[in-house]
Amino acid sequence: MKSLGSIRRSFAPWSDPDAKPYIVFENVTKRFGDFTAVNNLSLSIFEREFFALLGASGCGKSTLLRMLAGFDEPTSGRILLDGQDLRGIPPYRRPVNMMFQSYALFPHMTVEANIAFGLKQDGMPKPEIEARVGEMLKLVKLEQFARRKPHQLSGGQRQRVALARSVAKRPKVLLLDEPLGALDKKLREETQFELMDLQQNLGLTFLVVTHDQEEAMTMADRIAILDKGEVMQVATPAEVYEAPSSRFVASFVGNVNMFEGTVAELDAGRARIAGNGMTIHADNVGNATAGSPVAFAIRPEKIKVTSRKPEDGKANVVEGEIYDIAYLGDMTVYHVRLPDGQVVKASSLNASRVADNPLSWNDRAWISFLPDAGVVLTR
Numbered sequence: 001m002k003s004l005g006s007i008r009r010s011f012a013p014w015s016d017p018d019a020k021p022y023i024v025f026e027n028v029t030k031r032f033g034d035f036t037a038v039n040n041l042s043l044s045i046f047e048r049e050f051f052a053l054l055g056a057s058g059c060g061k062s063t064l065l066r067m068l069a070g071f072d073e074p075t076s077g078r079i080l081l082d083g084q085d086l087r088g089i090p091p092y093r094r095p096v097n098m099m100f101q102s103y104a105l106f107p108h109m110t111v112e113a114n115i116a117f118g119l120k121q122d123g124m125p126k127p128e129i130e131a132r133v134g135e136m137l138k139l140v141k142l143e144q145f146a147r148r149k150p151h152q153l154s155g156g157q158r159q160r161v162a163l164a165r166s167v168a169k170r171p172k173v174l175l176l177d178e179p180l181g182a183l184d185k186k187l188r189e190e191t192q193f194e195l196m197d198l199q200q201n202l203g204l205t206f207l208v209v210t211h212d213q214e215e216a217m218t219m220a221d222r223i224a225i226l227d228k229g230e231v232m233q234v235a236t237p238a239e240v241y242e243a244p245s246s247r248f249v250a251s252f253v254g255n256v257n258m259f260e261g262t263v264a265e266l267d268a269g270r271a272r273i274a275g276n277g278m279t280i281h282a283d284n285v286g287n288a289t290a291g292s293p294v295a296f297a298i299r300p301e302k303i304k305v306t307s308r309k310p311e312d313g314k315a316n317v318v319e320g321e322i323y324d325i326a327y328l329g330d331m332t333v334y335h336v337r338l339p340d341g342q343v344v345k346a347s348s349l350n351a352s353r354v355a356d357n358p359l360s361w362n363d364r365a366w367i368s369f370l371p372d373a374g375v376v377l378t379r
Contacts, residue, residue, distance in 0.1 A: 011221060013046040020083075022047035022205055023068065023173065028077035030063050030229075037063040039229040040077070047082075050199050050206045052220035054213065056252075060229040061209045065175050068207070069098045082172065097171040099179055103162035105150040112137065112146040115165045122169065136164040139198065156187045163195075167202060174199075176208040180215060192218045213253050217241065225249050241299075243284070246379045250297040257303070257344050259296040263376075266290045271376060276340040280316050283372040298374030303346035305334045306366050307359055315368040320344065322363045334359065336367050 013019040021044035030038040038060040045051045053061035066072045068079055070091035079086045086094060097118075105114050112133050119129045137143045140160040150158055159179070166174055179195070180188045196219050199206045210216050216223050217237040225232040225240065225248075232252075233245040244250035247258065261275020263285075271288055273280040273296055280296050288294050304310070310317055323343055324335035329350070336344045344367055359365055 011048070013049070014044070014222065019046060021045060022049070022082055023207070024078075024080040025064065026078040026080065028064075028067070028074045028079060030060070030067060030072065031075045037229055038067075038074075041229065041231055043224060043231060043234065045205065045207065047205055048203055050196065050219055050221045051208070052216035052223045053207070053209045053226060054211070054216040054223050054253075055226035056211060058228075059226040061226050062177060063229075065098070065177055065207065065209050068173070069096055069175055070094050095172040096175055097166045097169060097173075098175040098177065099162055099166040100177050103150075103158050105158060105161060105165075107150050110147050110149055111142060111153070111161050114150070114161055115168050118165065118169050132168055136168050139167075139201070140164045155184075156191060159191065160194075163198070167198075167204065171204070173205045173207060176206065178210055179208065180210075180212075188215070189218075195219055217253075225252060227252075243375055244297065244377070247295055247297070247377050250295075250375075250377060255300050255345060257298050257300065259298070259342075261294060261296065263288050263290050263292050263294055270371065273376070276338075276342065278318055278338070278340070281371045282374065282376050284375040286376050286378060288376050288378050292378060295377045296374050297377055298369055300333065300345045300347040301349075302373035303344065303367050303369045305336060305346045305348060305359065306368070307363065309366050310368045312368065312370075315370055317366060317368045319364065319366050322359055322361055322365050325359070325361060334365070336365055338367075 023045040025041055025043040028038055028041050029036065053064060055061050063072065067074055070086065070089060073087065081095070106117065109117070115133045115136050116129050119132060137146055140163060142157060142160055142164070145153060145157060150161070153161065180191055192215060208219065220237060222234060222236055223240050224234045227248060233240060233249045240249065240253055244253065250256045250258070259273070259275065259280055261273040261280065263271050264274040265272040266285065266289065269283065269285060271282045271285045273282060273294060282296055309319070318338055320336040320338045322334060323337040326333040331347050331349050334346045334348065336346060338344060346367055
């Protein structure tokens with residue numbers, strides 16, 4: 001099997017049949033009155049994993065985090081941490097710490113006092129507290145801001161103080177609820193990489209909740225896509241993007257084109273899909289069967305747009321009309337209307353400053369893509 005995307009680090013305990021999960025949600029259901037926030041959900045997370053729960057608002061991701069932290073109890077099912085059932089254990093006795101989007105810093109305390117607060121509550125000796133606080137300040141690169149108060153810091157600096165306070169007690173698991181939501185785009189992107197480096201340096205298990213797809217794709221070793229309290233897919237970022245398990249996952253993560261049709265022919269792992277006046281030849285057929293309704297999902301960057309008909313006999317080729325164009329600097333996005341009325345999105349990298357044959361609105365154009373460029377979805 002070909003590798004899907006680049007690998008951030010050589011860390012994949014989920015592929016080892018002998019590896020034991022560190023956190024286990026076992027048939028967990030959580031109801032609030034008549035509303036089911038989490039529905040019979042099972043999920044395994046491994047030690048030292050950077051794991052992301054990704055989904056739209058109301059999908060149950062924050063509820064899972066709160067149950068693991070001890071703020072809510074499951075209606076049914078079990079949550080295990082390092083083999084221990086957490087039911088009935090209060091939040092302050094659980095070896096986890098939670099970092100909220102609001103940061104919840106004490107405004108009257110200095111940076112070092114904020115970081116030291118939890119250590120003092122635990123009764124740690126003063127010399128050890130001072131050493132630990134110094135270690136945390138160095139870790140988040142805030143040594144020169146130790147005596148400042150939160151209102152004297154930027155948003156990114158306050159975020160790092162909250163992070164230092166969260167990891168100062170050295171929890172087994174750090175829970176992060178939309179941790180970068182209050183930062184501007186540029187600072188959020190920088191902080192994503194800082195979080196990744198911090199997690200690997202500390203060797204902790206990070207569980208982050210986010211609705212930001214790019215954030216989850218950048219930071220996480222694996223992502224769980226949630227919808228209506230259920231897990232739709234658990235996989236690495238590359239697998240979620242390149243090999244989505246369903247129409248929902250394909251549509252939720254990134255941009256995608258869906259060609260609906262029926263498997264007219266299936267032979268040696270290849271399919272001929274007929275539908276809406278066009279035929280598609282596909283290699284990645286999954287569990288599709290002859291005669292079954294399917295969708296061929298393909299990302300915009302896998303589709304080429306040309307002013308002339310491609311000569312590649314292996315490619316799927318369809319003629320259409322340029323309906324819209326968006327120039328984004330590094331790339332150009334084309335919307336091409338096909339004869340059946342479907343509008344296909346294709347993106348082209350602007351590798352040079354000047355295009356040889358620039359396409360414009362209402363031009364006739366050809367879209368083409370190889371049989372292995374997309375994936376066949378049966379659900």
